[in-house]
Amino acid sequence: MKVLLLGGNGMLGPWVVKAMADRHQLRVTDVNEPRKGFKHEFRNLDASNLDAVLRAAEGMDCIVNLSVLRHDRKLAWDVSTRGNYNMMAAAVEHGIRRVVNTGPHFQLSGPQYEDWDFGLNPDMPPQPGTRLYALSKAMGQEICRVFAERHDLYVITLLYYNMKLPGSLAAPLEKQVNYHDDMTPFSLAWTDCGEAVRCAVEVELSKLPSRCETFHTFSDIPHDKFKSDKIQRVLGFRPRYHLEAMWNKGYKTT
Amino acid sequence: MKILVTSAMSAMGRTVAGALKKHDVKLTDLTGGCTGGIVANNLNHDAETDRLVDGVEAIIHTGYEGQEGDASSLLDYYSRRTYNLLLAASNARVDRCIYISTLKLLQDYEENLTVTERWRSHPPSNDPALLACHIGELVCKEFARDRLIKVATLRLGWPIVTGQRSKATATGETAALATDDLATVLNAALGAKIEQWQDVHVQSPAPGQRYLLHAAQKLFSFPVPPPTPPGQPVARKGARR
Incomplete structure (x- = not known):
């Protein structure tokens, strides 16, 4: 399959490339240049540039959106909201029927859910709150939903929260890992993060319950704060790392 | 009451502002071509936007047909700039935002259906003005959900007809809205006790009218119900239908 990766050189991108490199033809785009020795087609592209996204999507079978910009009060909207519009416009323009979108868990489960409830599942109505x-x-996701409602294409959205290195189980920017001290109950090893995207790219569209489906993407963990069964059931995702050293006091770490 | 009206250069903004004669109205629009006492402001995340809302008690944010442009500029206005406006407003403790939306978001439903505020809107993907208006609704809703400001979304009927209700009725359009009726609702929305968040459908009552006005009736007593015929029991306010 010919797959366009938007924002493919950020934190998640390299893991997605690794998961899909031998199975698909990748066109990777980002505002940052890839590391030396990168073996795939690369285009320097800003997802908020409609014309550039339209050009990059030509000839593709699938678009995977990994682009994100979190804190800048303008760029966050440019990339995360308008960038999604550009992606969906490109999908329609080129007849691309599969779009894989990614985002943080709280674009769906904002504080009004997370601070209050358990059993939170990916089919709830979004309540992102006002964090930028x-x-x-969330507004980018809503644009995807509207396009899926109006066009013959599928949007598969993978939500992430906390990612950990498969070896040390360290989270980004974490200097010290506190084993046996619990963890964010929505965590996944980076390797598995990439694998989840591969599952979304490869799932038969006829197996999806609707043209717009969202999935919580994390490992098998016992908290039941969030539900992750849907991604295993529908996409066939099987996480390799269960992060048990974090939440099981009887699990040996050495 | 001190009120800020956005997109004041637009026809919709002028219609809204024209309905607020009893209030102290401050008009604003993006910097391109502002004239005649309209404060130029790009609704960026800056001190200018903070000053814009300082001392304001209510904002009327023109959501539909307030701005013109391509999809990028419209989405930018109704997502990012709306976010900046409402964040500044909530920091300044502005009590409420009246978001001017449109009943066109519900035009996919056939006319025989009893479409109230409890029916989900279906924005199109190929009409940037409607899609952006819908995104603006959702941005406003999250500020209400976080209890930072009260929001009433007024989804206006179309076409909007200048003058009395009879002129709207005369068009034969089943969702028409007379500016006199719009003025009645706007002024009620500014003064009424409202919840943290509400959608309100607004059109002029007419034979075969397309949208039901339950929320407008409950919140703003709009439209004024016809007098009860002699001998009939008077309907109790809030009685179950």
């Missing part, structure tokens, strides 16, 4: 990152991504 959450709301700008």
Whole structure:
């Protein structure tokens, strides 16, 4: 399959490239240049540039959106909201029927859910709240939903929260890992993060319950704060790392 | 009451502002071509936007047909700039925002259906003005959900006809809205006790009218119900239908 990766050189991108490199033909785009020795087609592209996204999507079978900009009060909307519009416009323009979108868990489960409830699932109506990152991504997701409602294409959205290195289980920017001290109950090893995208790219569209489906993307963990069964059931995703050293006091770490 | 009206250069903004004669109205629009006492402001995340809302008690944010442009500029206005406006407003403790939307978001429903505020809107993907208006609704809703400001979304009927209700009726359009009726609702929305968040459908009552006005009736007593015929029991306010 010919796959366009938007924002493919950020934190998640390299793991997605690794998961899909041998199975698909990748066109990777980002505002940052890839590392030396990068073996795939690369285009320097800003997702908020409609014409550039339209050109990059030509000839593709699938678009995967990994682009994000969290904190800048203008760029966050440019990338996360308008960037999604550009992606969906490109999908329609080129007859691309599969779009894989990614985002943070709180574009759906904002504080009004997370601070209050358990059993939170990916089919709930979004309540992102007013945090810039959450709301700008949520509006991008809403644009995807509208396009899926109006056009013969599918949007598969993977929501992430906390990512950990498969070896040390360290989270980004974390200097010390506190084993046996619990963790964010929506965590996944980076390797598995990439694998989840591969599953979304490869799932038969006829197996999706609707043209717009959202999935919580995290490992098998016992908290039941969030539900992750849907991604295993529908996309066939099987996480390799279960992060048990974080939440099981009897699990040996050495 | 001190009120800020956005997109004041637009026809919709002028219609809204024209309905607020009893209030102290401050008009604003983006910097391109502002004239005649309209404060130029790009609704960026800056001190200018903070000053714009300082001392304001209510904002009327013109959501539909307030701005013109391509999809990028419209989405930018109704997502980012709306976010900046409402964040500044909530920091300044502005009590409420009246978001001017449109009943066109519900035009996919056939006319025989009893479409109230409890029916989900279906924005099109190929009409940037409607899609952006819808996104603006959702941005406003999250500010209400976080209890930072009260929001009433007024979804206006179309076409908007200048003058009395009879002129709207005379068009034969089943969702027409007379500016006299719009003025009645706007002034009620500014003064009424409202919840944290509400959608309100607004059109002029007419034979075969397309949209039901339950929320407008409950919140703003719009339209004024016809007098009860002699001998009939008077309907109790809030009685179950």
